[in-house]
Amino acid sequence: MAVEIFYDDDADLSIIQGRKVAVIGYGSQGHAHSLSLRDSGVDVRIGLPEGSKSRAKAEEQGLRVLTPAEASAEADLIMILAPDTKQRFIYEQDIAPNLKDGDALFFGHGFNIRYDLIKPPSNVDVAMVAPKGPGHLVRRQFVDGKGVPALIAVEQDATGNAQALALSYAAAIGGARAGVIKTTFTEETETDLFGEQAVLCGGASALVQTGFEVLTEAGYAPEIAYFEVLHELKLIVDLMYEGGIARQRYSISDTAEYGDLTRGPRVISPAVKEEMKKILGEIQDGTFAREWVAEDEAGRPNFTKLEEQGNQHPIEATGKKLRDLMSWVDRPITETA
Numbered sequence: 001m002a003v004e005i006f007y008d009d010d011a012d013l014s015i016i017q018g019r020k021v022a023v024i025g026y027g028s029q030g031h032a033h034s035l036s037l038r039d040s041g042v043d044v045r046i047g048l049p050e051g052s053k054s055r056a057k058a059e060e061q062g063l064r065v066l067t068p069a070e071a072s073a074e075a076d077l078i079m080i081l082a083p084d085t086k087q088r089f090i091y092e093q094d095i096a097p098n099l100k101d102g103d104a105l106f107f108g109h110g111f112n113i114r115y116d117l118i119k120p121p122s123n124v125d126v127a128m129v130a131p132k133g134p135g136h137l138v139r140r141q142f143v144d145g146k147g148v149p150a151l152i153a154v155e156q157d158a159t160g161n162a163q164a165l166a167l168s169y170a171a172a173i174g175g176a177r178a179g180v181i182k183t184t185f186t187e188e189t190e191t192d193l194f195g196e197q198a199v200l201c202g203g204a205s206a207l208v209q210t211g212f213e214v215l216t217e218a219g220y221a222p223e224i225a226y227f228e229v230l231h232e233l234k235l236i237v238d239l240m241y242e243g244g245i246a247r248q249r250y251s252i253s254d255t256a257e258y259g260d261l262t263r264g265p266r267v268i269s270p271a272v273k274e275e276m277k278k279i280l281g282e283i284q285d286g287t288f289a290r291e292w293v294a295e296d297e298a299g300r301p302n303f304t305k306l307e308e309q310g311n312q313h314p315i316e317a318t319g320k321k322l323r324d325l326m327s328w329v330d331r332p333i334t335e336t337a
């Protein structure tokens with residue numbers, strides 16, 4: 001089925017400029033949405049708990065910070081950009097008691113609606129603006145006059161204007177410069193989880209770590225292995241980003257292309273595809289969501305252990321040493337947030 005794609009000319013920025021927006025959370029997405037909304041002439045306030053470490057950062061960047069309940073009470077559009085596992089508690093405690101007829105409840109990802117963790121009342125619009133990229137790059141691209149593509153979806157249209165409002169919001173954070181696609185909460189949630197687990201984060205990280213291990217265990221220098229499987233990956237993916245896999249194959253040598261065509265399918269074998277299908281099934285039937293919610297409720301023991309193991313992987317120390325010597329590598333996102 002053909003998708004609908006919207007650009008800046010299709011969006012009416014004055015719609016979002018006429019609203020009082022509360023952004024709940026000031027992390028990766030929260031800071032990007034808030035600053036770009038503000039720069040697009042939108043009346044925005046931030047909702048963060050009293051003890052939040054992000055409060056000082058938001059205030060330093062010239063934003064007004066309230067508690068989540070105060071921000072929700074003042075606003076007529078509430079965008080929840082807190083961690084997915086915390087959203088239902090924030091919604092019950094701070095947002096739901098402050099929702100008024102015709103308000104809009106916005107999400108940056110459909111997890112809590114798709115898996116029935118939040119059930120909004122029927123008198124408010126429920127919509128999503130989900131940028132297809134990390135928040136720090138959403139902001140960086142906006143500042144550079146570019147944009148990260150975004151998905152919009154309407155779960156509930158109480159006012160009859162929810163789609164125009166979502167498109168206006170997406171344009172205000174730069175999404176309509178690159179293209180805004182209309183979807184559903186279900187499609188966004190399931191494709192986003194699949195993408196991050198199988199390809200973008202899970203798949204890519206495991207591929208890089210495993211390639212590094214194979215080379216270093218065979219006695220090659222870690223620095224050479226790092227350049228080969230991590231640093232150069234960005235350069236190869238840049239070519240795909242610019243012109244697809246065909247453009248990447250045009251730029252590499254014929255030798256590389258023959259290796260790509262004949263060895264690639266041995267690495268990503270039919271068994272890997274079967275595993276990807278299983279992963280998609282666990283997303284579709286709710287297994288992953290139940291597991292993640294339970295893991296979070298238990299204090300994230302497995303998450304913490306695996307994250308620490310990842311931080312200790314030898315590729316991290318090698319990469320840090322080499323990146324410190326490359327002045328042209330962009331500043332870490334922690335410094336640009």
Ligand SMILES: NC(=O)C1=CN([C@@H]2O[C@H](COP(=O)(O)OP(=O)(O)OC[C@H]3O[C@@H](n4cnc5c(N)ncnc54)[C@H](OP(=O)(O)O)[C@@H]3O)[C@@H](O)[C@H]2O)C=CC1
Pocket residue numbers: 024025026027028029030047048049051052053054055068080081082083084086090108109130131132133134135136
């Ligand atoms: N990361 C990304 O680029 C993308 C994220 N998304 C979606 O955006 C949403 C936000 O994710 P992300 O930006 O990664 O989140 P982060 O973890 O980067 O930031 C979460 C923010 O929420 C704050 N927070 C925590 N608890 C509360 C609370 N009780 N009340 C109010 N604020 C709270 C945190 O405060 P403190 O700093 O004090 O911890 C922090 O500022 C999620 O739905 C995610 O799926 C969608 C697309 C991409």
Ligand SMILES: CC[C@](O)(C(C)=O)C(=O)O
Pocket residue numbers: 131132133134135192195196200201
């Ligand atoms: C790829 C991870 C992501 O889905 C994103 C940056 O788009 C996320 O949830 O952070």
Ligand SMILES: [Mg+2]
Pocket residue numbers: 131132133192196
């Ligand atoms: Mg994503």
Ligand SMILES: [Mg+2]
Pocket residue numbers: 109192193196
């Ligand atoms: Mg995601």
